[in-house]
Amino acid sequence: MTVKITIDCMGGDFGPSVTVPAAVEFARSHEDVELILVGLESAVQTQLAKCKAVDAPRLRVVNATEVVGSDDPVEVALRRKKDSSMRVALNLVKEGQAQACISAGNTGALMAVSRYVLKTLAGIERPALATLMPNERGFTTVLDLGANVDCEPQHLLQFAEMGHALVSATENKDRPTVGLLNIGEEVIKGNDVIKRAGELLRASTLNFYGNVEGNDIFKGTTDIVVCDGFVGNVALKTSEGLAQMLSRIIKEEFSRTIFTKLLAMLAWPVLSQVRKRVDHRRYSGAALLGLRGIVIKSHGSADAYAFGWALKRGYDAVKNGVQARLEKALEENVDPLGLQGQASASQAPANAIPAAVTDPLAIPGETLSAKA
Structure with missing residues (x-):
């Protein structure tokens, strides 16, 4: 082919x-x-x-x-x-x-x-950028990484659904774990959007682990980490900058004296593998799901x-x-609203999240909304 x-x-x-x-x-x-x-x-x-x-x-x-x-x-x-x-x-x-x-x-x-x-x-209301970030045991799929800087709770839910479908299709995991990036693991932590997104994720059929913090991305606590594009892009660029800084520091320290240069030669097989694992260029290429x-x-x-x-x-x-596998997984396994088993909209409480919202990036024909 x-x-x-x-x-x-x-x-x-x-x-x-x-x-x-x-x-x-x-x-x-x-x-x-x-x-x-x-x-x-x-x-x-x-x-x-x-x-x-x-x-x-x-x-x-x-x-x-x-x-x-x-x-x-x-x-x-x-x-x-x-x-x-x-x-x-x-x-x-x-x-x-x-x-x-x-x-x-x-x-x-x-x-x-x-x-x-x-x-x-x-x-799916909005596409999301998803990529792999290295962790201690392999990789963590993180989304969104910059396509959506402002998100509603249901958008974060849909990102989780797309991430679930992607990991299920590519890594043959039936129930990949999903974490919601937050400033703490506790349910009470975070802003209103994060709290409401957490409620939706807990009510969904996804294998939701709970809130995770930035360091959990690199621990491999969950298979998937979900966040809005603003936070995700900052996390991505911060990790890249840290990896570059550490690489420069190691190079400088091993270049100081003849003795350290000899040590570098002895340690080169290990150093080259470490460099390979954290080289951000190897993770270039985020899928717009x-x-x-x-x-x-x-x-x-x-x-x-x-x-x-x-x-x-x-x-x-x-x-x-x-x-094709992503489309099939979404079609077969994902409720577009992630609210299977919950009460219908007519029975929902007054403060319930509406089933549909106006998408500020919606493009009817070629006419942009005023908020685009």
């Missing part, structure tokens, strides 16, 4: 200078992949020439005349830049010419354009190595049939 992936080559801080070399290297190492490079044709071809891959097989260039900038508002990406590399790449997935899209572009724009082009799955297609978001600051890992995330998702 040939895996077809579209790449938004203009996205990210470095654009084609990173995305194109990463794509060329990935195509060379994966003979069953076809990559569609979307962007300003002249810029893409220039980078292909530098990589000596102008006529490389399984690499196709599709021209796009516009670029979504890192500071472009959502409405600009949607209304004005209809021929952006991001949108053209997503349209290719919608049209069935590709099975996944990889972009390092503006997160808010990617979410909005993806929602408009691909649409969300039944019962809840869409009718596979979309992978790479770091905007990703280098070619990190973007290559984002490509691998998309490739693996296609090879493993994650989209």
